[in-house]
Amino acid sequence: MKRLLTLLLLLAVALPASAQKEKVVERSAKKAPAWLGISCPDYFTVSATAPTLDQAQKQCLTDIRQHIITSIASNITSEEKLYQEQTARNGVVSLLNSYASEVGTTGASMPYLCDISLSRALGVYWERRFVKQEKSYYYIYHVQYPFTDADRSAAIAAFRALDNEHLERLEQLEEQFETFTDLSFLDQTAAALNPLIDYFFDTDRRNRAVNLQQRCRQACGEVAIVPDSASLGCYCYHLALHGRRVTSDRQPRLESDYATNLRVVPLDGGYALLYDEAGIEGEENFITMTYTFGGRRLQHRVVFDPTEGKLAVRPFGTVEIDALGPGADSVATWRISVPLRSNNDTRFEVRHVDIRVPEFGAAAQGSLAGYAFEGKGVHTLRFTASVPQVTPARRSVLLNGTLRIVGADGRQTDVRFNLPYRLNFTNR
Known part of the structure; x- marks a missing residue:
């Protein structure tokens, strides 16, 4: 009995002593508000302690933000849970944490997160306390912050929109x-x-x-170069990916010891590699073409036979076209000049010409008579054709065509070509 009385006396002495370990030395109001520690559908409260008043305020702002984030995330998670009936509890918690993290990450553009400030608080109360045992001071800060069901719904909608x-x-x-x-x-x-x-x-x-x-x-490593046609001085191709025709504005790197004046130009949704051959008979004459897409290299070798040019007359250079008209019948007259290079001294004639200009969807063609040339070197084929007047349909820097060449022995050869051209309009 004496021991029990002694214990009770010790407790009676200890409780007042414990209560006196901390002392409120300063407060923002004479009396603590009734809303401390209470949350309801229209607001919630947060509290924070820190060595300084400024630090306690900042911590409250952080806690307010986190409360709103968690509120948004928990509501979204509860909806997701309806679709995940078999999700384990730790899975739901993980989903909540993921949403909460993402709401916080995207919150910069959400009004209920970027507009958080103490000026919007319904109430603020703080105390400065002295801890006798440690002889130190700290602040405890309380905030009553508005966050209605309507606010919560708007914040959830903003997050879902993002x-x-x-x-x-x-x-x-x-x-x-x-x-x-x-x-x-x-x-x-x-x-x-x-x-x-x-x-x-x-x-x-x-x-x-x-x-x-x-x-x-x-x-990027699966792009392919697909040949379309080839003649000496011109190699036509297109790019393809998984069987689909594709394009690129990137220029390939061109290298060759057997050709000069290398260049690539667009042609009908594809490309034409133009070059002046300087090949060597008896060797493999080639041009190396290298594209780079996404760090992946695509290399293609173009092989040509320089003797091809020695077996026939062939067009080269730039085709000049002077377009006159149109006349009353909406037909324009084209004066066309095609440079030709002959590699032998014999006589030859041009009997037929067919030139097509993709840019205009137009064709100049017809039989020719009296267009005879003789001797090795450069000649110019000049002729006139009537072409329906049209407007450019697409941009192209090349035309294509066929010439029928008749040699001195009467043998006929059709020479196909793709060449750049220059179109000059007059009297338009």
């Missing part, structure tokens, strides 16, 4: 990947996917974005 924007962008890029024709899409899309990969916090969408980026990078 989330949907990212998802729609991913779906757009996935769809465009199947139909694009410009190879610049690959580099641009791989770069555009980086912020989406950083944003997506769920495994499914993140994996989709990562997979699409990998497909873009892989596709």
